[in-house]
Structure formats: C-alpha cells, structure tokens
Amino acid sequence: MVTVQESEYWRWPEKIWVDENKNWQDAEVISCGIDLGSVSTQAVMMADGELYAYANIRTGTSSTASAEKAVNAVLEKIGDMTRENIHYIVGTGYGRVSIPFANKTITEIACHGRGAVYVYGNTVRTILDMGGQDLKAIKVDSRGKVINFLMNDKCAAGTGRGIEVVCDMLSVPITEVGELSLKVDEEPEPVSTTCVVFAKSEILGLIRKGWSKEMILAAFFNAVSSRVVELLERVGVEPDFAITGGISKNVGVVKRIERKLNMKALEPKVDPQLAGAIGAALFARALYIKSKK
C-alpha cells in the first residue's frame, strides 16, 4: 500500500563539472551557451568547440538571477576564468529573453538540433526534446540544422513538470522512478494522456485501489510515452533517433518510447540534458568566429 508524505522527491541532483584534463587558456575561442528552461538552467562553457565545463541547476523564480547563478557556478568551478574571458554568449530556452548579458538569443529548437549532433553524433535525424514544460519533435540534417519541428500545446502532460508531480505523489525520488516503472510483469493500461491534473486524479484513484508504485509508474509512463510518440509520428520519425532534455535520463520513459516506435534511441556521449546549452555554445563559437572575419 502506498503512503503519501510531504517531501521533495521531485528534486533532481544539480551538477557542476569541469574537465580537469584541459586548460581553457590553450583554447582560441571560449564560447558559452545558457539554456534557461522552465525547470532547469544549464550553463555550458566550450573551449574551441569542445565541452569544457558546465553547471546544471534548478531555475529559480527570477530568470535573470538563474542565468547569473549558473554562469557564476561554472566560473567558480573553473577557478581562474572570468566573464571577460568568454568571447561570446548565446542564450536559449524559454527564459532566453531574460539573459541581459547574452550576445544573442537563439531558440531552443535550433540549439537542441545543433547540440544533439554533438551529444549523439551526426547520424541523428530525429530528436525528441523532453523538457520541463514542453515537448518538441525536431528533424535535422547532418549538421544539426533544423528541417522541421513540432511543439506540443499548452499542457504539462508528458513533461518534466508532470513527472515531478507524480514523484511527490508516490514518494519516489525522481532519479528512481524510471527503473522502478520497469519492474512490472505486465504493462498496465495508461492513465489519462490529455492533462496532468486528470492524470493526478486517476493516480489517486489507483493508490486507493491498492496498486503498487511500480504499476502506477508503469501506467503513467505508458501514457507519457504514448503522448510523445503521437507528436513524433506527426513530424515523422527518421533514424537515427535520439532524446534530449531532462526526461532522456528516465529509462522508464525512454524504453517505452523505443518499444512503441520499434526503434532504439542513440546512446549519449555526454549528459543529454545539456544538449540545448551545448548547441547554444556551438552557435556562439560560430558567431564569434564569423564576427572576426
């Protein structure tokens, strides 16, 4: 029997990282990409187009402060780099317009396309970006240039925010829900796919019926993956296929999408939640080099 308690099960681990094997001062161009999403913010520092350092933190109530916080966290981790050493900054994500120190803003759709090629290699053609508040199906060419895209409408069902709500309801940490949902003998029917509030009501009903956490999560992720596959099929899935954004770390969702599409998703070389910020940093590098010509 599931018991519901007050806690922060939705909270995912923030991370600040630097490549200790590299010296940024050897690089000709230091470019920075900031992906200010509705739930998480990533600041990525690239040295000559290679990932050098990043911060992945939760977006706060102020977009500008969140961007500042992420960049400062990376700089602090690097130690001897200052804001002046960064040649070009591109802001992306839902809050991109609130990054006053960015040299340019580019949509997260273009950035995820470009970033996915870095994270997954240039064979990727169809990208599913599963973010905190929306879903995007993006088709790209070998350089990561967007050919076509579709974005879900105003609804949090099937997004990171929806999953956070369910984690809290079931008292399961967000990092564990994916694995747990796969521990079922038989896949249950999906819960409502139209609305996160409807899904929540249905899940409450399932809790009262005595369903196990595993079964409830399986039913929920079954619904999430159906919704996502619907969007993907509208844009048309061309191999190779890859998932970016925070939910790409949820094996319960990924496996179910793979099953429904009858297609394996590519394995990432780096954290796929960074794809948007990596794309932004790569565009920043290109824009800086072009501005110098």
Next chain:
Amino acid sequence: MVTVDELPEMKKFIEWFENRHEYARKWKEETGGKVVGYFCTYMPEEIMYAAGILPVRILGSHEPESITRPYLHDMYCPFCHDTLAQALEGRYDYLDGVTIAQSCLHMRQSYFSFADRVENIEWSYYLPFPHGVNNPHAADFAKHEFEKFKKSVEEWTGKEIADGDLDKAIEVYNKSRELLTKMFELRKADEPVLTGLHAMYIVVSSQVVDKAEHNQVLESFLEKIENGEVENDREIGTRLMLIGSEDYDAELFRLIEYGMSYPATFVFEENCTGSRYFWGLVEGDGDRLMALAKRYVYRVPCPAKDWARGDFFGRRRFQFIEDVIKKWNVEAVIIAQMKFCDPHELDIPSLREMLDKMGVRHLHLELDLTQPVGQFRTRVEAMIEAMGEEDLFI
C-alpha cells in the same frame, strides 16, 4: 516624412477599433438611427445600410471570462464565447438588433443566446445562407433569402428600401472594398510601409463604423502613402502571410511583427478580419439582390463553405491563396486557427500539402482567448531560424 503610426488617419483607425462601442453609441445619439450587430461576414450589410441602419460586426475583447458556460459548450470556439461574453457583460447595450448569416454551428449558438439574453435586442434575424457555395444554384438560394431578409428589415424599420437606397449602399460598400484592396495591393512592395497590425486595425475598424466615414479617412490615408509621404521605420525581414480564422488580437501581431529577435512582417491576411471580408465587388445592374447574392456566394469562401470534395468550381480559396503567395512574394505562412474551429481544422491538412508542394514554409498556431506569447515566439522564431540558419554554422 512621417511614419504610418504618426498619421492622424492611422490614429483614427486605432481609435475606432478600440472605442467601437463608444462610436456606435455616439452615432446612434447623433443620427437617431438603429444599430444592428452581425455575426459572420456572409451578412449582406448593404441591405441594412440601405435602410439607414449602422451594421457593426460583433467582436470579443480577448479578456478571460467565465460567464458563458451556461449557454455555450466548453468545446465551442473561444470567439463564440468571447462575443457572447460581451453581450452578457452589457457591452452591447446600445444594439437594437442582432443578426447572423449562417456560417458555423458554434457561432449560431452564440447568436441565439445573444438574441435571447440581451434585453435591448428588439429585432433578430437568422439568415440562412447556402453552405454549398460552389453549387451552381447557390446564388438563387441566397437571393431568395436576401429577399426575405430585406422584407424583415423593412417591416421592422417601417420603411421600404428603395432601389436607389440599395444602389447607394452598394456604392459605399464597393468603394470600401476597392480602398481596402488597394491598401493590400500596396503591401506587395519590397519595403511595405504597412504591417499586418496596421491592416488589421484598418479592416476591422471598417466593420464597426459607418463605411462612408471610413472610406473618407482611408482614401486620404492611402493618398499619403501613394504620394510617398510616409517612411518606413522598421526592418521588413521575413514576408509572412496569415491564413486562418478571424484574428483581431493586436497582441499576436505585436509579438510577431514588433516583439521577436528576428524581423518579420505580415504582407497579407487571408481571414475574415482580412481579405475574406472585402475581396470581390458587387457587380451587375438591374437585379440588385441577385448582384449581392452573387458577390457573397462567389467571394473567397470561408472554410465552412469551401468543401474538399465534389466541388463545381474547384477549391476557390486555395487557388486564391496560391495566387497571393506568388504575387505578394510570401516567404512563410502562419496558419492561425481558432481553437475548436472544425472547418479550419479540416482544411489545414490540405492547405499544408499545397504549401509543401509550393515549397513555402508554414507554421500552425492554435489561437485561444489569450495567447501563449512565449511559446508562440519560440515557434515563429524557430521557423525563421530554420529558413536562414546558415549563418549559425561554420
């Protein structure tokens, strides 16, 4: 040199648009005439105008509301809810009558509730209008209904509409159509001085004020533009065409034309607050009601009346759109459809297919009472980036 926004005529259009209720109240006070609100642009306004009535299009306010649910289903389009909400809020308390030319079921329900619930409405008329506008007998049907409509107007006002009155009304309305078409023609220019926001204010204000008065202001406005007295103060960027449901939400135009990271300008609006309202004149002498019927039946149709199969004349709306894209040098299309508008939803797959064949990029936005500005911005910007992203790659 001045900009469009500095012209007194442009200020007048905006004032008429924003203060449409005050205008109608004042008109009534000054003329002692009757004001009739109408739903749908299939309404032959000329017949009312000939009777000395001021026809005004019923519009919403784009403000959240929760008072229409007892009358309209949740899944009726936001335009129907918004228009009825205005009535229930008492904002149309100056109307003497209300009428509709049959277009879609959602709007018809809004009309019936409007007519029933607004106390000041003394005359209401449901005008059946042929759905099969591509049927060769449609004009006869419409003419017959226009005769009955005219009779009802005459009985209500107690005054016969003479042929001369009708001629005069047709003349005023045709003049308006010619001027509005000219205004759209000016947007073919490489550097058009008018934006979609300007065009929307101009077309929609013409739907809510006395056409003769509007014509005077519009004529003077166009003269100034044609004489080169107006300068462009903004970058044109991507040339966009808007296709879809009624759209008089200034916020959407401001976002796309004035509020994005990339410049973009609407050069044509194919909707009923744009070209579908005024394109095509009333032509022919003698049988005036037949001339009117032919104009309304053979105008560029609303998707509610332009069927995908079994057509007599082919899909006239799509032919029109294809022609506009070529002549106005349209680079991308924004399909903006009112949420739950089934006729548009049914049309969009075929429209997309046509645009794909033409190699014209397109983006679909679903309109609601208020718009999700951030999401729309991301989508439109991403479309423009995808059109010219080369600069971002080494």
